[in-house]
Amino acid sequence: MTSLWPRLEPLLPRVEKPARYIGCEDGARTNIYKPEATSWLLTYPDTYEIGLPNQGLQILYEILNERPDAFAERSYAPWTDLEAEMRRARLPLFSVDTHRPAAEFDIIAFNLSAELVYTNVLNCIDLAGLRVRASERDDSDSLIGAGGHCAYNPEPLADFIDFFVMGDGEEVIAEITDVVGEWRQSGKPSGSRDTVLHAMARIPGVYVPSMYNVVYDGPKLVSVEPRHSDIPPTIQKRTVADLADWPYPRNQLVPLTEVVHDRLNVEVFRGCTRGCRFCQAGMITRPVRERPASQIREMVSKGLERTGYDEVSLTSLSTADFSGIEQVVADTIDEPGTCGRVSIALPSLRVDAFTVGVAAQVSRARRTGLTFAPEAGSWRMRQIINKLITEDDLYGAVRSAYSQGWHRMKLYFLTGLPSEMDDDTLGIADLAQNCVEIGAEYTKKASVTVSLGGFVPKPHTPFQWFGQNEPEELQRKVDLVRNKVRRNKRIQLKWHAPDATTAEGITSRGDRRIGRVIEHVWRRGGVFQEWSEHFDLSLWQEAMNASGLSLDWYVHRHREENEVLPWDHIHAGLHKDFLWQDWQDALAGYGLEDCRWTPCYDCGACTEYGIEHVVASPAPPNGGSQGTGQDLTTGHLVPVELRPRASIGGT
Amino acid sequence: MRLRVRFSKIGKVRFVGHRDVARIIERALRRSGVPVTYSEGFSPRVRLSFGLALPTCYESDAEYLDIPLDPKSIVDGDVVCTGWGEGNTYSTEQLRMTLNEALPKGFEVMALVLEPKGGPSLQESVVSCTWRFDMRGAETDCVEKAIAAALESSTIEAERKKKNETLRENIRGGVHDLRIDGTSELGPMVVAELAAKPRVIRPSELVEILAPGAELGVARRTHQWIEREGERCEPLTPTNSRTVKDLT
Numbered sequence: 001m002t003s004l005w006p007r008l009e010p011l012l013p014r015v016e017k018p019a020r021y022i023g024c025e026d027g028a029r030t031n032i033y034k035p036e037a038t039s040w041l042l043t044y045p046d047t048y049e050i051g052l053p054n055q056g057l058q059i060l061y062e063i064l065n066e067r068p069d070a071f072a073e074r075s076y077a078p079w080t081d082l083e084a085e086m087r088r089a090r091l092p093l094f095s096v097d098t099h100r101p102a103a104e105f106d107i108i109a110f111n112l113s114a115e116l117v118y119t120n121v122l123n124c125i126d127l128a129g130l131r132v133r134a135s136e137r138d139d140s141d142s143l144i145g146a147g148g149h150c151a152y153n154p155e156p157l158a159d160f161i162d163f164f165v166m167g168d169g170e171e172v173i174a175e176i177t178d179v180v181g182e183w184r185q186s187g188k189p190s191g192s193r194d195t196v197l198h199a200m201a202r203i204p205g206v207y208v209p210s211m212y213n214v215v216y217d218g219p220k221l222v223s224v225e226p227r228h229s230d231i232p233p234t235i236q237k238r239t240v241a242d243l244a245d246w247p248y249p250r251n252q253l254v255p256l257t258e259v260v261h262d263r264l265n266v267e268v269f270r271g272c273t274r275g276c277r278f279c280q281a282g283m284i285t286r287p288v289r290e291r292p293a294s295q296i297r298e299m300v301s302k303g304l305e306r307t308g309y310d311e312v313s314l315t316s317l318s319t320a321d322f323s324g325i326e327q328v329v330a331d332t333i334d335e336p337g338t339c340g341r342v343s344i345a346l347p348s349l350r351v352d353a354f355t356v357g358v359a360a361q362v363s364r365a366r367r368t369g370l371t372f373a374p375e376a377g378s379w380r381m382r383q384i385i386n387k388l389i390t391e392d393d394l395y396g397a398v399r400s401a402y403s404q405g406w407h408r409m410k411l412y413f414l415t416g417l418p419s420e421m422d423d424d425t426l427g428i429a430d431l432a433q434n435c436v437e438i439g440a441e442y443t444k445k446a447s448v449t450v451s452l453g454g455f456v457p458k459p460h461t462p463f464q465w466f467g468q469n470e471p472e473e474l475q476r477k478v479d480l481v482r483n484k485v486r487r488n489k490r491i492q493l494k495w496h497a498p499d500a501t502t503a504e505g506i507t508s509r510g511d512r513r514i515g516r517v518i519e520h521v522w523r524r525g526g527v528f529q530e531w532s533e534h535f536d537l538s539l540w541q542e543a544m545n546a547s548g549l550s551l552d553w554y555v556h557r558h559r560e561e562n563e564v565l566p567w568d569h570i571h572a573g574l575h576k577d578f579l580w581q582d583w584q585d586a587l588a589g590y591g592l593e594d595c596r597w598t599p600c601y602d603c604g605a606c607t608e609y610g611i612e613h614v615v616a617s618p619a620p621p622n623g624g625s626q627g628t629g630q631d632l633t634t635g636h637l638v639p640v641e642l643r644p645r646a647s648i649g650g651t
Numbered sequence: 652m653r654l655r656v657r658f659s660k661i662g663k664v665r666f667v668g669h670r671d672v673a674r675i676i677e678r679a680l681r682r683s684g685v686p687v688t689y690s691e692g693f694s695p696r697v698r699l700s701f702g703l704a705l706p707t708c709y710e711s712d713a714e715y716l717d718i719p720l721d722p723k724s725i726v727d728g729d730v731v732c733t734g735w736g737e738g739n740t741y742s743t744e745q746l747r748m749t750l751n752e753a754l755p756k757g758f759e760v761m762a763l764v765l766e767p768k769g770g771p772s773l774q775e776s777v778v779s780c781t782w783r784f785d786m787r788g789a790e791t792d793c794v795e796k797a798i799a800a801a802l803e804s805s806t807i808e809a810e811r812k813k814k815n816e817t818l819r820e821n822i823r824g825g826v827h828d829l830r831i832d833g834t835s836e837l838g839p840m841v842v843a844e845l846a847a848k849p850r851v852i853r854p855s856e857l858v859e860i861l862a863p864g865a866e867l868g869v870a871r872r873t874h875q876w877i878e879r880e881g882e883r884c885e886p887l888t889p890t891n892s893r894t895v896k897d898l899t
Binding site: 010013017021024025256307308309310337339 | 667668675677679682737755866867
């Protein structure tokens, strides 16, 4: 094995934050090299600080390193300063564990958590010393894989990635290792790459884009079809039926330099069936699978003792929905080893489930930041997106927090939602103002940070047919809110740049032709597009023009019912007619209940795969069908109409 | 009472910055159950006071740290642990070894004593530091001549960039010792004792003077010096048997 460390070390004093590149984390494996074993390089295509805490990557890292016939190391995108030094010194991408060159690994696997990292994926492949286009790589070159939520629309990256994995990786990674292991044993002779990829395409949950032909009719997509009869026409996602079987990570990595979410993270459940229609995570990760409370307690207590962290985050898509959340929080704080000095972070809190009880428990220890996500400013809008929380729910949660000693909280909203009118947008400002007024009853320091994101319709959601708002329209809506809260010093407004939202829209619902656009942007130096200092929409516009593709057609156009969508061959279990019906219900303002506590409406996520919810409590933690018990059947009498995409302003 | 600790930072961890070192030590103290004290206020932090900050990318055999302890936790000169160390009572030598278990590879507690609080802070009392460093791309002969010339002269002119202007200043008075001590695979190895007051002089400044165009290789702080009753001495001398953990 080759270590690049002696060549890397002299470059590090010249770059910012050199500790990003040294590895040395507690929990890292440095003595795992086995010359005969199948090797994985798990790569996060963003900075170390963003990538290191990623739970999915850490879970796979451990599972692979437990196998006698495999091992895994990690890599992250080098920041632009080190990249320049590396290119000058002809130093390739390396693992942080043992600093081996990336191209020495059998598989380089990328975690795709956001669309704007796609150009970084190309950059990492190139830095590894490999051709970015899959068709140009040699037989014995590393196989390039990708997984994570964005893999559910693999087409924009199809030209560059050899294989994608859909869904939970815990089980399928073993099957891939077996197939790649055989290829490795064979010595990877000429012509073998096609054979191994063909074998991988037969593994359930694995999509090998080169094994599928794409047919177009002008701009229209006609079909994506397998090239061989033994390859499935549709790729079904993988789902781990019971989280209790997978108590990972057992040894969470403890970095030596500060990262985001720098704390112990324990996943308390996976999946969410609240049914928010804009939320891709909530659609593709169904059903809800809770981890047993006793296992959570053990992971928290062993994890804190091993790492020395004084903060633990109970992670999930909506942690306050966990059965018996109050007890789990109480037990964590009462863990004697922490001397009562542990803070608990509860990301993704539903306001209708955040009770005084939970607030009181959390506030016994050091208070962490509180974030609520009402998502929309009016009840009408929240019915459309199926985020069925009332204004009173929000005020109740906010009151719970202020009364328990919090001074500030964050409120997340989306703008540019289907049928959003100016009254809905302005409602955001009203909600924020009412929240700080409640806060002022308890403390002089009460404040609220409003975070406003532009809505990007995502594949596999009921809103996948909706035409995204133009950047000008998003900016106009941001300004509406801005003007209304400007005078209120207690409200801080932050918003996501509408330009970046537009670029995200290109890749979110793009087809295979968007690969040319991604490559163009990358070749023009467009890396780290998630970072405002590097983002440049004009690069994307230029790339669309150069590829002869229309921004309007890909981003702002409403899709039709019978249109073939670029991800139709990828299945997350959800029936397309269920999603279409939910889209129609949305426009009619009909809510849909959470099926974990009410009868099944057959979305497909359970029935297609013969699995079901794993939920300890048969009732919502806070009572009522959605925690609020409101009548969900009253929709609007007249379905809303979507405004034609050419005009700006109004409906 | 407080713990005064001397520790080393060697190998890849030399790239970890000062603030991150503090976090690493806090975690090790919690894992071991050392009965630390906390600051008051909205978000209480472990009280720690470090000696002179070590620049990122430098190694050290001589980092210092004072940790005020809960006075109730000292019984007959032993430290009674709490939290994850509940039930353990350690002598200072046992505590030194326990902390080493809890620290990442590359950090080692070399000496640890229990002493009464008070006296000047570490940061105020350090007068100079001894450094050992090599220079990539420098010729031993040239460096030898440059050192001789520098020591003979009454001025050693160093350049410092401050915002937009370049400051020139004479640092001769802050260079107490300067000599070649062998060579490494990179180039000549230099030992220098440099003042910490009125400002800290860094080895990187000397490289530019002794071998323009060369680059600082690996620099290690080997000593921090204080004055006690007119004598130059170290705050703590190592008590470990130099069993430096396997460094990668």
